Amino acid sequence: MADEMLLKEANDGASLASALMQLDHAAKLIGLDESVHLKLAQPKRVVTVSVPTRMDDGTFKVFTGYRAQHNMDRGPCKGGLRYHPDITLDDVIALSMLMTWKCAVVNIPYGGARGGIICNPKAMSTGELMRMTRRYTTELVEVIGPEKDIQAPDVYTDERVMGWIMDTYSMQKGYSVPAVVTGKPISLGGSRGRPSATGRGVVVTIRAAMERLGMPMKGATFAVQGYGSVGSWTARLLGDLGPWMVAASDSQGGCYNPDGISAAELLAHKRETGSVVDFPGTDRITNEELFALDCDVLIPAALGNVINEGNAGGIKAKILAEGANSPTTREAQAILNERGIFVVPDLLANAGGVVVSYFEWVQGLQAYFWSEAEVNEQLEAIMVRAFDRVYAEHEQRNCDMRAAAMAVAVGCVAEAVKMRGIYP
Numbered sequence: 001m002a003d004e005m006l007l008k009e010a011n012d013g014a015s016l017a018s019a020l021m022q023l024d025h026a027a028k029l030i031g032l033d034e035s036v037h038l039k040l041a042q043p044k045r046v047v048t049v050s051v052p053t054r055m056d057d058g059t060f061k062v063f064t065g066y067r068a069q070h071n072m073d074r075g076p077c078k079g080g081l082r083y084h085p086d087i088t089l090d091d092v093i094a095l096s097m098l099m100t101w102k103c104a105v106v107n108i109p110y111g112g113a114r115g116g117i118i119c120n121p122k123a124m125s126t127g128e129l130m131r132m133t134r135r136y137t138t139e140l141v142e143v144i145g146p147e148k149d150i151q152a153p154d155v156y157t158d159e160r161v162m163g164w165i166m167d168t169y170s171m172q173k174g175y176s177v178p179a180v181v182t183g184k185p186i187s188l189g190g191s192r193g194r195p196s197a198t199g200r201g202v203v204v205t206i207r208a209a210m211e212r213l214g215m216p217m218k219g220a221t222f223a224v225q226g227y228g229s230v231g232s233w234t235a236r237l238l239g240d241l242g243p244w245m246v247a248a249s250d251s252q253g254g255c256y257n258p259d260g261i262s263a264a265e266l267l268a269h270k271r272e273t274g275s276v277v278d279f280p281g282t283d284r285i286t287n288e289e290l291f292a293l294d295c296d297v298l299i300p301a302a303l304g305n306v307i308n309e310g311n312a313g314g315i316k317a318k319i320l321a322e323g324a325n326s327p328t329t330r331e332a333q334a335i336l337n338e339r340g341i342f343v344v345p346d347l348l349a350n351a352g353g354v355v356v357s358y359f360e361w362v363q364g365l366q367a368y369f370w371s372e373a374e375v376n377e378q379l380e381a382i383m384v385r386a387f388d389r390v391y392a393e394h395e396q397r398n399c400d401m402r403a404a405a406m407a408v409a410v411g412c413v414a415e416a417v418k419m420r421g422i423y424p
Contacts, residue, residue: 018326019094022101026406029397036414039422040100043093044077044111045069049139051117053132056125065136067115069149070096073416076147077113078103078182078357080154081161083129087116098325098347099354101409106351106386108358111413113149115140121156130164137168144169146179146365152357153183163188179364182357191360193375194353199233200376201352202323204383205344206238206297209319212391213342218242221258221295223317225249225287226302227266227276230323230350234299235263243297247290248276250302254290255282291315300327307332315341322346337400345402347409348390355382 020041027037051063066089069077079099092114099112117136121129143149151165162184169180178189186192193200210217220243224231227248235245244260252275255261261282269279277284291298291307292314300306301323307315312332320336321344322328328336328343336343356379363369370378394404 016090016094016097018330019097021330022406023097023410025403026410029399029403029407030411030414032410032414033418036417039417040071040410040413043068043070043096044072045143046089046093047140047143048089049136051132051136051139053128053135055128063117063119063132063136065115065117065139066092067113067140067143067149068092068096069111069113069143071100071111071413072148073413073420074104074111075109076111076145077149078110078152078354078361079113079115079149080152081115081117081157081165082155083117083119083121083157084155085118085120087118092116100413101406102347102351102354103358104409104412105347105390105405106355106382107389107412108355108382110150110354110358113151114154115151116154129161133161133164134168137165138172141169141172144180146177146361150179150357150361151181159183159185159190179361182360182364184360189360189364189369191356191363191375192370192372193379194356194360195229196233196237197356197375197379198230198350198353199235199323200237200379201355201383202230202234202299202301202321202344202349203237203241204352204380205349205387206299206319206321207241208384208387208391209321209342209344210297213318215296215318216242220244220297221246222297222299223247223290223293223295224323225254225290225298225300225306226324227270228302231299231301232263232267232270234301234323236267238297239263246295247285247293249285249287249290250276253277254285254287255279256285256290256293257282293317297321300324303327305329307336309335312336313339315339318342319344322349325350333400333402343401344387345405347402347405348386351386352379352383355379 047067049065051065095114096112103110162181165181170177184190227250247256291311294316297319298317299321304326307328309331312335319342390405394401
């Protein structure tokens with residue numbers, strides 16, 4: 001069962017073929033120069049390392065680790081590190097490419113990177129994970145750093161892992177280097193406001209979309225598929241603006257009440273019972289039933305590819321805001337377009353996390369730390385500007401918001417490539 005959950009929780013819909021297809025589509029849309037297109041279709045650097053690790057019983061295992069750095073034309077690389085038994089080199093290359101576009105669409109000075117170690121973290125002790133992490137970091141010490149490549153948490157890595165990476169890198173350099181990672185504990189230079197950042201960014205883009213479509217916030221309804229960190233923060237913050245939540249779900253099922261569900265009370269119920277199912281005053285529903293509910297905003301915030309050609313025709317929401325990575329298949333997007341459903345794509349909607357990671361990096365470099373209010377204010381300003389830019393592209397090119405976001409992102413990186421030129 002644990003291995004099955006590992007597979008489900010790592011499913012973010014990313015594949016190298018899909019990433020290259022998105023790039024090809026954007027290239028055609030903006031008339032991208034062929035030579036620049038060829039450059040952006042390849043990662044700048046891919047590193048594969050052996051990670052020998054002493055296990056608790058005294059034996060050694062040799063794990064395989066990867067780090068893909070897609071592009072550095074706009075700044076150092078930035079991207080998560082995941083621990084998973086089925087991670088592949090193509091996976092990390094695809095994810096590094098998608099991170100390049102995510103950074104570009106919100107106009108922060110990073111390129112994309114991604115890393116992973118083939119392992120089953122649920123079958124490893126804390127000591128084994130720490131020793132593996134430290135050896136992986138040591139193997140990469142020449143190609144990572146605040147000016148080269150900044151790592152962050154991803155699937156089955158967290159602030160504790162980031163602390164180990166920071167300490168290992170700092171020991172190699174002989175002084176403390178907090179900006180080598182983001183998503184680390186506050187006590188080590190982490191940023192305030194980071195836990196809520198992705199959900200807050202989703203809410204900012206929902207509010208902007210509703211304003212553009214002339215939908216009032218007060219009295220609007222929404223449903224959240226995936227009541228984890230992103231989903232629960234989105235629900236709490238969106239509820240503060242006037243809409244009310246009518247349904248939520250997790251891997252075990254969902255709950256529904258057309259008269260509204262308290263986001264905070266539902267989170268407390270989930271922490272106590274392990275699921276949103278059977279929350280008092282609600283009816284039990286399935287994830288598929290949640291997608292078909294009559295509500296104003298639908299927020300998929302869990303797995304990839306959950307909205308597909310089989311269920312897209314039944315979605316009644318006016319806005320679909322993607323808190324998860326790649327929750328909507330290409331075929332489903334076409335159906336949603338035909339039905340006039342406004343999609344705020346993942347590239348834009350869930351970029352709040354990388355924006356606050358950027359803030360954490362800036363604070364680490366300056367050794368000057370911001371209040372949570374300052375973080376939230378700057379995050380909102382960046383997300384609003386990004387939404388406005390993508391929406392303008394959407395109107396100008398008469399394309400959906402997903403295509404518009406890719407056009408903005410690829411165009412931004414392509415401009416940097418052309419301005420820098422090719423060395424030598």
